[in-house]
Amino acid sequence: MNHFKYEDGRIMATDQPGGLTFTPEEQAEAVANDYVLNLSNEDRAVSAMPERGDHIGRQYRTVGGHIVTAATTAGDEISYWYCQGCKKRDEVGYGWSDVARERAEAHAAQCRAV
Known part of the structure; x- marks a missing residue:
């Protein structure tokens, strides 16, 4: 089996001749490196807002015109609410x-953030 390596480092298997051929050790290393997760917050901003995958339960409009969202995290782990006006999360x-x-x-009935 031949492999093709993209400029950004991703590797894809290909049946085309002339691709890269890896030893079993190199294949194991490539697979292991594929599963490395970067859990640090250095390269991304952490937000209190609902994230992709969260389950939105209900949304309410504040007096100031913003949205308060009641949601549950993607894994049904934590229920919370978030106000887009005052940026509060509980x-x-x-x-x-x-x-x-x-x-x-x-909170939607009380928040006056504009």
Whole structure:
């Protein structure tokens, strides 16, 4: 089996002749390097906003016109609400989506951020 290496370092298997041929050790190293995760926050900004994959429960409009979102993280781990106006986030924990919705609604009625 031949392999093709992109300029950015990604490797793809190909049936075309003239590709790169790796030894079994090089293949194992390439696979191992593919599974390395960078969990540091140095190269990306951490946000309190709902992220891709989070389950949006309900959204409420504040007095100032912003949105308050009640949501659950992607793995159903934490229920929380987030206000786009004042940027406040309150996590209520696992299985408390009803409480998150109630607090989001109460915050939407009080938040005056413009």
